[in-house]
Amino acid sequence: MSALLRVEDLRVRFRTMSAPKALATGAKAPFIDAVCGVSFEIRRGETLALVGESGSGKSTIARTIIGLQRAVSGSVSFDGQEIEELSGAERKPYLRRMAMIFQDPIGSLSPRLTVRSLLTEPFRIHGLMRRDARGDAERLLGMVGLPADFARRYPHQLSGGQARRVGIARALALNPDLIIADEPTAGLDVSVQGEVLNLLARLQDELGMAVLIITHNLNVVRHMADRTAIMYLGRFVEVGSTERIFEHPRHPYTEALLAANPEPDPDAMLNRIELKGEMPSLMRRPSGCEFHTRCRYAQDICYRAFPEPSTSPDDTEHSFRCHFPLGRRAAPLDARFRLCGASGTRNEEGRHGC
């Protein structure tokens, strides 16, 4: 099946200080590369999860896809059309087919607008004349299980779960082909989290849209995603079907994330593994494999050489970047544990950029 969304070799860079200040202070890294050559696609109706620690670049990818952030290179194509090639006016029909659910349920809703205005604003933004704004708002509220009289409320009169439903309803307004959900359950009570996930899954079944879901929560991934991409320092280190990622992780970072999952399999070896140290700063990228500073299996080559992507022989859609992927590791046991610890220990020079 052809891809609905195709992202190719995407790179996004942020300035960390102005050029004159960098010159004055002699700083080597006036920028960080938040996203480093990421490529992936999402098929129609499919759910892809982006997973990784805070700061790994997940939201930056999302914001770049919907045009809130510019890439320094790479491309985003939607339904076969590269978005960057289009003028502002030509882009609109494509952007209208994507909608984003932002992280903060209440904070992402404009406090001065009623729910009715929030729900009908997408039509106005895209210049779509509607004869029955009240009917539109009621229909959208009904789709997310909220009563029609919620249309008169303001965001501060909503609970977190209700605000999240309004955010979802707003995202559905223009009947998008792709929804990007950035931490859709963050900040919600556990019971409400389940309701929101079930709602998203039901709407996806009914409406058939693709979903790009961004989350730290592996239980959310397991519940929602067909495929999963694991991010570290702005790169994909492992991508595959969610089942493969959970059952046969090949990258040690994936293994460690799964082990940190609050509901791990009690019999799995993964339970014994801890992810030690902090993620290195994007201003001081480690040499070689960028995960080596925290990897329990790292060997000399991991300090020196950046690993090329490999694929599983029995599943070419399962790819990973590791010199010693799980399942064919030959390191002596004492070497495996030598390198656990705080980040940056073997990275005195540090690198920036990617």
Ligand SMILES: Nc1ncnc2c1ncn2[C@@H]1O[C@H](COP(=O)(O)OP(=O)(O)OP(=O)(O)O)[C@@H](O)[C@H]1O
């Ligand atoms: N506008 C910006 N200006 C400068 N740096 C930014 C900007 N937006 C993001 N960053 C930096 O880019 C890196 C990636 O941030 P991003 O928000 O994409 O990560 P994330 O994985 O989505 O994190 P979280 O899970 O906390 O949302 C971080 O180091 C962040 O500080």
